[in-house]
Amino acid sequence: MTQKTTRIGLIGYGQIGAVVHQMIEADPHSGMEVVFIHDTLPARLDSLPQHLALRDLGDFASRKPDLVVEMAHPDVTRQWGAAILEQTNYMFISVTALADQGMEEKLLEITHRCGTRVYIPHGGVVGMDALRENREVWEEVHVVMKKNPKNVDCARAGVDPDSITKETVLYDGPTRGICPIFPRNVNTHASIAYAGIGFDRTHSIMIVNPAWDQATVSIHAKGPGVDLRVERVESITGVTGASTPASIFNSVQMIGSTGPGIHLR
Ligand SMILES: NC(=O)c1ccc[n+]([C@@H]2O[C@H](COP(=O)([O-])OP(=O)(O)OC[C@H]3O[C@@H](n4cnc5c(N)ncnc54)[C@H](O)[C@@H]3O)[C@@H](O)[C@H]2O)c1
Known part of the structure; x- marks a missing residue:
C-alpha cells in the first residue's frame, strides 16, 4: 500500500527545531519529508544542506509543504500565520500568540475559507x-x-x-x-x-x-x-x-507520519 509523503516546512532551528529535524530524518520510513527550514539567524541556515535552507519565508509556498511547523517565536504567527494558512496546514508551538483574540478569530476565519487546519501541540502540557x-x-x-x-x-x-x-x-x-x-x-x-x-x-x-x-x-x-x-x-x-523537543516531534509525527507501524493516538 503506497501512502503519500507529507512535505513539512520548519520555521525556527534552535533547540526544538534542530531536534525535530533530526528526529524526522532519523526514520526514512516515516512518510515525512522536510522540504524547507527557515530561521532569521543566517548562521543557523549555513549549517544545513543548502537545498533545505529557505532564506526568505515569503517563498515558502514554492516548496509545496503539506504542513508548516513554527518553532521560533510567537511573532511568526502574527506575521506569517495568515499567509501560511491560505496555502496549507500550520502547527505553531509558540502558543502565546493565541492570547490575542483578534488573531484567534482571524486564523479561524482563514481555515474555514481555505479548508486548511491549525494544530496546537500539547508541548509542555501533560494531560x-x-x-x-x-x-x-x-x-x-x-x-x-x-x-x-x-x-x-x-x-x-x-x-x-x-x-x-x-x-x-x-x-x-x-x-x-x-x-x-x-x-x-x-x-x-x-x-x-x-x-x-x-x-x-x-x-x-x-x-x-x-x-x-x-x-x-x-x-x-x-x-x-x-x-x-x-x-x-x-x-x-x-x-x-527537557521533554519538549521530543513532545513536539511526537505531535508532528501524529499529524504527518504516513509510514507503517503501530501508532499510539
Ligand atoms: N508549546 C510549548 O510547550 C513550548 C515549550 C517550549 C518552548 N516553546 C516555544 O518554542 C519556541 C522555540 O523554542 P526553542 O527553545 O527552540 O528556542 P531557541 O531560542 O533555541 O530557538 C528559536 C529559533 O528561532 C529563531 N527565530 C526567532 N524568531 C524568529 C522569527 N521571527 N522567524 C524565524 N526564526 C526566528 C531563532 O533564531 C532561533 O534559532 C519559542 O517561541 C518558545 O517559547 C513552546
Whole structure:
C-alpha cells in the first residue's frame, strides 16, 4: 500500500527545531519529508544542506509543504500565520500568540475559507487531552509555573532577572494577561487555557527563585465530582523544558507520519 509523503516546512532551528529535524530524518520510513527550514539567524541556515535552507519565508509556498511547523517565536504567527494558512496546514508551538483574540478569530476565519487546519501541540502540557475532553466540566483551572529567573525572558516585563534574589511572584491573574508579558515562557499556560476553559477564566501564576535549578509546572482543574492534578518537575535549558523537543516531534509525527507501524493516538 503506497501512502503519500507529507512535505513539512520548519520555521525556527534552535533547540526544538534542530531536534525535530533530526528526529524526522532519523526514520526514512516515516512518510515525512522536510522540504524547507527557515530561521532569521543566517548562521543557523549555513549549517544545513543548502537545498533545505529557505532564506526568505515569503517563498515558502514554492516548496509545496503539506504542513508548516513554527518553532521560533510567537511573532511568526502574527506575521506569517495568515499567509501560511491560505496555502496549507500550520502547527505553531509558540502558543502565546493565541492570547490575542483578534488573531484567534482571524486564523479561524482563514481555515474555514481555505479548508486548511491549525494544530496546537500539547508541548509542555501533560494531560492536555484530559483538559480538553472535560472542558465543559471544569469550574476552575489553575496553572503554577516555577522557574529560575535566568530561564525567564523578562524583556517585555521590564524586569532584570539578575536583580531577583529571593522567591518572587512575577504574575498572578488570568492567563490572557500573562501571555503578552512573558511571550516566550508561558506557552504551557496558553495551551492549557485553550484546551480547557479559555484565556479569561484560567488562572496563571509565575514564581521565580534563583535557588531553583529545575522548572515546575503544576496544573489543577476542578469540577463537580472531579479533581485533576498534574505536576512535572524537569531540567530546563533557555526557555525550554527537557521533554519538549521530543513532545513536539511526537505531535508532528501524529499529524504527518504516513509510514507503517503501530501508532499510539
Ligand atoms: N508549546 C510549548 O510547550 C513550548 C515549550 C517550549 C518552548 N516553546 C516555544 O518554542 C519556541 C522555540 O523554542 P526553542 O527553545 O527552540 O528556542 P531557541 O531560542 O533555541 O530557538 C528559536 C529559533 O528561532 C529563531 N527565530 C526567532 N524568531 C524568529 C522569527 N521571527 N522567524 C524565524 N526564526 C526566528 C531563532 O533564531 C532561533 O534559532 C519559542 O517561541 C518558545 O517559547 C513552546
